[in-house]
Amino acid sequence: MMVIEKGRPIWISLLIMVLLSNIMLYNTQLGVSVLPAETKGVVFGSLLDLILVMPLLFMLSKRKFSIKTAILTAATGCILARILIPNDILKPFMAVTWAGIAIEVIVIAFELLLIVMFVRYLPRILSSVKKSLLPMNFAFPAAVDRYVKKNPLVQVLCSELFMFYYAVFAWKKKVPEGISLHKNTSYMAFMLMIIHGIVLETLGLHWWLHEKSMILSIVLLVLNIYSVFFFLAEMNAVRLNPIHLTEDAMYISFGISKRAKILYEDIEMIIEEHEELEKKLQADTLSFIAREFEDGKPQMILKLKRPVKASLLMGFEKEYTKIAIRCDQPTELKMALHRGMLTK
Structure with a gap:
């Protein structure tokens, strides 16, 4: 286990090398020029890279080994194969890639089902939060876990809802009693300075980038707006959640x-x-x-x-x-x- 932990940069580097080598092989003039007339062996090697080697390197880099992770990363490798390898030389192995896509569709359907369950149970979750004596940032996740199966997608959704709530709706809420972490510091001024800097950067950079690349300017605008919401939520949550x-x-x-x-x-x-x-x-x-x-x-x-x-x-x-x-x-x-x- 110590070797795995210390070798994390190596696993990540190998993962990137495997991915880049397969991208270059099928999507650059140099790569196409070295492909042999009979491509079955090369394509089979690429499938091994994407379906077996990459998932193994990914799990080594994350230090997380499980059947679920292996299946999901292998299915992702199948989809990557469909994207990277031209259809005319991938034909003999199409069934393998379709299997990966089928697995991903099943997983996505399951994730969507969990989100539907979350929305369905949201009134009960909010009712449970109101009855709880704990701070909201502890009561809400506990209530979600009670009604919906614990899942990374649901956790991310809860995190985003949390952020939106504290950034927009909670400013008039009364600060509860408790031991605070910020009043004797310059934390609020520091955060306001960061938000001010982001707003000024957004105005100037968006105006300049809009003429160069509209897509890039819109992407950066969305990211900066998200950052402002995040810092506003962070400030308000610190204020409303003492120890x-x-x-x-x-x-x-x-x-x-x-x-x-x-x-x-x-x-x-x-x-x-x-x-x-x-x-x-x-x-x-x-x-x-x-x-x-x-x-x-x-x-x-x-x-x-x-x-x-x-x-x-x-x-x-x-x-x-x-x-x-x-x-x-x-x-x-x-x-x-x-x-x-x-x-x-």
Whole structure:
């Protein structure tokens, strides 16, 4: 496993090389010129590359091995074969590529069914969220998981709905009580500066690019508008979701980009030594520190007994063994955490 993890750049490089070599072979003058008169062997080799080698390299680069991933990536390879290899030399292997397309159609149909289920159960989900005592960014995903099977597409959809809600509809919502993460920082000013920069860049760049390439200017315009929505949502979500403490856990989030539930019984110790807090945060540390014009340092780091799963953007999840926190009421938070640890 260590060899696989350290070799990730190699797997990605090989994946790109396999894809590019097959693109060049069938879609450039040089590639076409070296094709033999009898192309069956070459096409068969390309199919092996796209259906077997590329999925294997993809899974090695992701360090994720499963039958589902293998089938989906192999099916994607079949579709790539239909796109890259000319039909006249692909004819002997058409049945193989059609099988891949059939698998992709089934998968897409299943994903669409999940979205339909999500929309169908949305009233119940919203009702469950209103009844919950937890912050919305914890209550909503929990309600979705209760009614709809957990799926990456559904998680992405929820993430986008979250962003739209906080960016547009939640500005008049009352800020709940709790320990905030941003009030004693220049976080809001920093975010407004970023949004201001994006707006100015959009106006200037779109005007200039519109004459050069209308498609590129529209794509960049859409991306910049999305970025503005994202940063507005991030600001509002930070404001409306202070740290939430219950009898058995701490619910902590920063905007829509990360959140985690930390059970008091999972906290091994609270690191408060100045020397430790000044060190660069490690990869296994999840940071809840507001971005400012200057880099902020944590006021405490929670060392956990076992890895805790945190939810990140687009529904992605990752495990962490330490939690770095900088908040507006550090003494109050430390006392609450110590009380929780003593009772567990």
